[in-house]
Amino acid sequence: MSDTPSIPQRSLALTNVNAGYGETVILNNLSLELQEGTTLAVLGRNGVGKTTLLSTCMGYTRLHNGTVSFLGQDIGAVAINRRSALGLALVPQEREIFKSLSVEENLVVGQRPGKWALQRVYDFFPSLHKRRRSRGDQLSGGEQQMLAVGRALLGNPTFLLLDEPLEGLAPVIVDQLLAGLQRLKTEENMTMMLVEQHAHLAMEFAERTIVLDRGAIVFDGPSAELAASPEKQAQLLGIGGSQGR
Amino acid sequence: MTSELSKTSPPASDATTTAAMDNFARAHRLSPLEALPWLAAVGAYFVFPDYLALGSQILATIIFALSVDLLIGYTGIVTLGHAALFGTGAYTAGLLAANGWGDPVSGLLIAALVSALVGFISGALILRTHGLTLLMQTLVVAALLYEVANKAGRYTGGGDGLQGMSVWPVFGQFRFDMLGKVAYIYCLAVLFVCWLAMRIVVHSAFGRSLMGIRENVARMHAIGTPVERRKLFAYTLSAGLAGISGALIAQTTSFVGLGVLSLERSGSILIMLIIGGVGQLYGAFIGVPLYMIAQDRFATIAPVYWYFWIGLFMVFLVLFARGGVLGILTRLTQRKRGAS
Numbered sequence: 256m257s258d259t260p261s262i263p264q265r266s267l268a269l270t271n272v273n274a275g276y277g278e279t280v281i282l283n284n285l286s287l288e289l290q291e292g293t294t295l296a297v298l299g300r301n302g303v304g305k306t307t308l309l310s311t312c313m314g315y316t317r318l319h320n321g322t323v324s325f326l327g328q329d330i331g332a333v334a335i336n337r338r339s340a341l342g343l344a345l346v347p348q349e350r351e352i353f354k355s356l357s358v359e360e361n362l363v364v365g366q367r368p369g370k371w372a373l374q375r376v377y378d379f380f381p382s383l384h385k386r387r388r389s390r391g392d393q394l395s396g397g398e399q400q401m402l403a404v405g406r407a408l409l410g411n412p413t414f415l416l417l418d419e420p421l422e423g424l425a426p427v428i429v430d431q432l433l434a435g436l437q438r439l440k441t442e443e444n445m446t447m448m449l450v451e452q453h454a455h456l457a458m459e460f461a462e463r464t465i466v467l468d469r470g471a472i473v474f475d476g477p478s479a480e481l482a483a484s485p486e487k488q489a490q491l492l493g494i495g496g497s498q499g500r
Numbered sequence: 501m502t503s504e505l506s507k508t509s510p511p512a513s514d515a516t517t518t519a520a521m522d523n524f525a526r527a528h529r530l531s532p533l534e535a536l537p538w539l540a541a542v543g544a545y546f547v548f549p550d551y552l553a554l555g556s557q558i559l560a561t562i563i564f565a566l567s568v569d570l571l572i573g574y575t576g577i578v579t580l581g582h583a584a585l586f587g588t589g590a591y592t593a594g595l596l597a598a599n600g601w602g603d604p605v606s607g608l609l610i611a612a613l614v615s616a617l618v619g620f621i622s623g624a625l626i627l628r629t630h631g632l633t634l635l636m637q638t639l640v641v642a643a644l645l646y647e648v649a650n651k652a653g654r655y656t657g658g659g660d661g662l663q664g665m666s667v668w669p670v671f672g673q674f675r676f677d678m679l680g681k682v683a684y685i686y687c688l689a690v691l692f693v694c695w696l697a698m699r700i701v702v703h704s705a706f707g708r709s710l711m712g713i714r715e716n717v718a719r720m721h722a723i724g725t726p727v728e729r730r731k732l733f734a735y736t737l738s739a740g741l742a743g744i745s746g747a748l749i750a751q752t753t754s755f756v757g758l759g760v761l762s763l764e765r766s767g768s769i770l771i772m773l774i775i776g777g778v779g780q781l782y783g784a785f786i787g788v789p790l791y792m793i794a795q796d797r798f799a800t801i802a803p804v805y806w807y808f809w810i811g812l813f814m815v816f817l818v819l820f821a822r823g824g825v826l827g828i829l830t831r832l833t834q835r836k837r838g839a840s
Binding site for chain 1: 705708709711712715716718719720721722723724725726727
């Protein structure tokens, strides 16, 4: 591998996107670009289109107008499973663990060749290795979340879409999971888009933040800028400066 | 970027291959309990020599139940028309034997291929639908083939059934005898091969992906699985197995009637599977013998009302024993382990 630092390429781009479910449009003329290796926090009040944004990237919604491209390829009409093969992976809010499969079976069910192999995921999340024979429905919420992330990694993605991964987890599990995601960011240079209700944790984690309101971007800038401005947070997110976990 | 992990780990390809081999060996490891059905089948040959004809039917029907289990139990595709593929296999083997090609083994393979082809074509059409629509489509396929067999009486014998089959000795050596000894051993050998194939499939990565599809289709799409292709492959594979089962019945009874394509056959195989336990591989080995032996016994005791007792048993199972007999056994074992 060359030591020469590579110039970041455009990873994901949404241009003038109008998308939603059936005839209902949720995202309004939304444009967004992400370079490879960047992390983006997507914040906003409930029902503003955060999950719809991730779903649109993955192909679950109806694209009324605009283009969605990934690594330079227009993927607007590409099937969901093909998007996954191109390198996009979604960790859904509900985790969606296969309950009747063991942890190990859950992990390998969508495995694709690449640098992420089973042992590597176990090294990343040691508690999964301890529970590898347990069925999906025997896991705690934190273990399920780690499993959802691990399963996504075994698809060997280059872009992770994470939908509220910290929701409902105990603080100690939140720390463990964030440590894993941090390693993905620093060691693996993984591009990530993180939808999260824990605004301060998300801003700490991601270098860039967007805030959505009624399907449109109302703030797009460095996370530090928003984190340093309680007024903006109150105005855009409706939260006080002290809200963390 | 190279992580610390990859720096300290053995070469990735070696580690991956070793891990994959370990996983394969672990997933396919045989349990001593798995010998039980085979010991019972071999034992039945010696203990019940007068019932070998019934035994052959049971063994062949287990293959049919396995094929339905692959669809319903493992992939989550509910079908009410699988007799279409069973009947296709039966008529293929029957027509071959009635028209000068009575070799049972090649007849079986041809029947499996023809059924798989019919399964592939019908599956490509009907698997685009879901739920109730799919259920109706499976019924429609069975009804269509039933009418084709009925109307093509010149070839199939129509309502009178296919006559004049001449099945040759197995491997040119073992002639089907009146007592049904050769038929029993032949069915047992074919069942063993089918079970082995089915076992490999359900414990493979492909089999796990089918279970994933059963549990959450949307998630399987999202992790990159070509869901429609996998479902079609499972349907085709299941059709091939059903065809083998139908062919076995045709060859061992030297008769094929319209009943092989009937709704009743599609329904009864579901009942057998539910009695044994759906999606557990061995449910077929319990449900089919229980149902067919009960049918045989009840039909002797009360020829008109035998279905009443089957119905009563089903009500009991649905109310108190979800997961079938195998489910009861599993829960009892778990309780025993928990107590100790």
